[in-house]
Amino acid sequence: FLLHVLPKGFHRIRHYGLLASAHAKANIARARELLAAPQPKAECNGTGADAAKPSDWRPPCPCCGGKMIVIETFERGGDRARAPPRTRAP
Template identity: 45%
Template sequence: VLSRLFRRRFLEELQRLHQASRLQFFGEHAGLADAAQFKAWLAPLRKAEWVVYAKPPFAGPKAVLAYLSRYTHRVAISNSRLVAMDDQGVCFRWKDYRADKGDHAGRTRYKTMTLAPQEFMRRFLLHVLPGGFHRIRHYGLLANGSRRADLARVREALQVEVKPPSVDAEATPSAMQQAPVFVCHHCGRALLVVQTILRGEVIRGPPAS
């Protein structure tokens, strides 16, 4: 179902761009600029099955959720990779994945690159999705438009009793409040708060005798 939906949306967008004269054709494909030829060229694609390849994750579903959570909330480049910037260019760090392979073995893996501001913005905007597109979108039972009603029908069909969340009567408001979680920008793990130092408090005490 997902492959056919994507096929229809993709071909409809191609047709719209062609009607708006936003597609260019060269060489042996120059004839596709004609509306009739382009329509005939698209016809077989509407009948071809578009394959969606999926397989079970190696490390289990938790690893997939961890990867997707990082992917959906990151941008093209993080602030920590920016080294310097001015009117002349933008300097940033990048990782050379070929540094440890073949003839490149022994080279520095983390390098710096400086680009003109216009070129840096051009490359940055390549990671911005067009209007109407989403990085990850749920379909079927988890579609945003009908998720609550669909899940209610699923629970009814499976005869699953929905229990309200239990609240411990002995739990105090202070005990129910969780400590804030700070995440390391480098490894992505939660930071453990060892000590909280208030303003005006002496950080280091007298040396032990």
């Protein structure tokens, strides 16, 4: 099924359903249970010698704040060709 694809003209409502903020933790836990997904690792509390140095260099996602996964990197290309500036008619 393509449950994530909406028909033309429909809009997704992010505060309704599985990820609704009121029950998101319980819903996600139940979904993990039903899918037999492994539990997420416990977060480090930031104490000890390892707290001073970051173990993950990846930048946070600007939308959700999660760690981004680098799939591919590209070398910087040359200067992009630009059109000449428009001239104003007198």
